[in-house]
Amino acid sequence: xxxxxxxxxxxxxxxxxxxxxxxxxxxxxxxxxxxxxxxxxxxxxxxxxxxxxxxxxxxxxxxxxxxxxxxxxxxxxxxxxxxxxxxxxxxxxxxxxxxxxxxxxxxxxxxxxxxxxxxxxxxxxxxxxxxxxxxxxxxxxxxxxxxxxxxxxxxxxxxxxxxxxxxxxxxxxxxxxxxxxxxxxxxxxxxxxxxxxxxxxxxxxxxxxxxxxxxxxxxxxxxxxxxxxxxxxxxxxxxxxxxxxxxxxxxxxxxxxxxxxxxxxxxxxxxxxxxxxxxxxxxxxxxxxxxxxxxxxxxxxxxxxxxxxxxxxxxxxxxxxxxxxxxxxx
Numbered sequence: 149x150x151x152x153x154x155x156x157x158x159x160x161x162x163x164x165x166x167x168x169x170x171x172x173x174x175x176x177x178x179x180x181x182x183x184x185x186x187x188x189x190x191x192x193x194x195x196x197x198x199x200x201x202x203x204x205x206x207x208x209x210x211x212x213x214x215x216x217x218x219x220x221x222x223x224x225x226x227x228x229x230x231x232x233x234x235x236x237x238x239x240x241x242x243x244x245x246x247x248x249x250x251x252x253x254x255x256x257x258x259x260x261x262x263x264x265x266x267x268x269x270x271x272x273x274x275x276x277x278x279x280x281x282x283x284x285x286x287x288x289x290x291x292x293x294x295x296x297x298x299x300x301x302x303x304x305x306x307x308x309x310x311x312x313x314x315x316x317x318x319x320x321x322x323x324x325x326x327x328x329x330x331x332x333x334x335x336x337x338x339x340x341x342x343x344x345x346x347x348x349x350x351x352x353x354x355x356x357x358x359x360x361x362x363x364x365x366x367x368x369x370x371x372x373x374x375x376x377x378x379x380x381x382x383x384x385x386x387x388x389x390x391x392x393x394x395x396x397x398x399x400x401x402x403x404x405x406x407x408x409x410x411x412x413x414x415x416x417x418x419x420x421x422x423x424x425x426x427x428x429x430x431x432x433x434x435x436x437x438x439x440x441x442x443x444x445x446x447x448x449x450x451x452x453x454x455x456x457x458x459x460x461x462x463x464x465x466x467x468x469x470x471x472x473x474x475x476x477x478x
Contacts, residue, residue, distance in 0.1 A: 167277040224289075283449075292351065298449050317339065322415075326352050
C-alpha cells in the first residue's frame with residue numbers, strides 16, 4: 149500500500165481510494181471465503197493502474213472506539229474487542245470468524261469510512277477498499293462476515309455536520325444488506341435500494357419486495373429480488389428499471405454504494421451470471437445519478453465478492469472508470 153500511496157499521492161481534487169494494511173490482519177481460516185487474499189487481489193490489480201490515472205490513494209488512521217459508537221452500542225464493541233483479545237474462534241455467529249488481530253482490522257476499516265465521510269463532506273468522491281465487510285452488521289449484532297457497518301458510519305458522521313442531509317444507498321451485493329436496511333427502516337432521510345437474490349433461497353432470507361419501510365420511512369426502501377441463476381442482462385435490466393425509484397421520496401445529497409461482486413458468474417458461490425461489463429455499466433449509471441442529484445458526491449464500499457481473479461481484474465477497472473468520469477465532470 150505504501151507503493152500505491154507513493155504512486156498516487158494525495159490531491160484533494162481527485163477521486164480518492166482508501167485502504168489500510170491492518171485490514172489484512174483479519175484471519176478467518178482456510179475454509180472461510182472472506183480471506184485477506186480478497187483485498188490482496190484488489191491491491192495487486194491496482195498496482196497495475198497507470199500512474200497517470202487521476203486518483204489519490206489514502207491510508208487513513210484507524211477509527212477510535214468512540215467514533216464507532218455513532219452506529220454501534222459500546223457494550224457490543226467492547227465484547228468484540230474482548231473476544232479478539234482472548235482469541236475466541238468466532239463472534240456471535242459461526243460465520244463470523246475472528247482472530248486476535250481482527251479488532252485492529254475493524255478499526256482500520258472504520259478509519260477508511262471516516263475519511264470517506266470527510267471527503268464527501270468536502271464535495272469529493274471515493275472508494276473504500278476494506279475488509280471485513282459491513283452491510284450485514286447491526287447496531288449490536290455481527291453477522292454475515294460483518295462487524296461494523298461502514299455505510300452507516302459514513303451516514304452518521306455526515307449527520308454530525310449536516311443533520312438534514314438526505315442519502316441514497318444502493319446495494320448490489322447478491323445478499324440483502326439487512327444490517328443497514330433495518331438500521332434505517334423507519335428513517336425518511338435515507339432511501340435504501342437493494343438488488344439481491346430471492347430471500348427464500350439465499351442468506352440472510354430478508355429483503356422481500358413487500359418490505360418497503362416503516363412509519364415515517366414507509367416507501368423509502370426498495371428491495372428488488374432476482375431468481376438464482378439470473379443472467380447478467382436480467383440483473384442489469386432490473387437494476388436500471390428501479391434505480392430511480394427514490395425520486396418520489398427524496399432528493400439525495402449523497403450517494404453511498406455497497407458494492408458486492410458475488411453475483412458474478414465466476415464467483416465461487418455460483419448464484420448468478422453477471423459479467424464484468426454489467427457491473428461496470430451499473431457503476432457508470434450510479435456515477436451519473438451522483439452527478440445529477442448529489443453534485444458528484446459518491447462513496448463506495450467493497451462488500452462481497454469471493455473470486456480473487458474477478459476482484460483483481462474488475463475492481464481496478466471500476467476505479468479507473470470512476471476516476472476518469474469524476475475528473476471529466478461527466
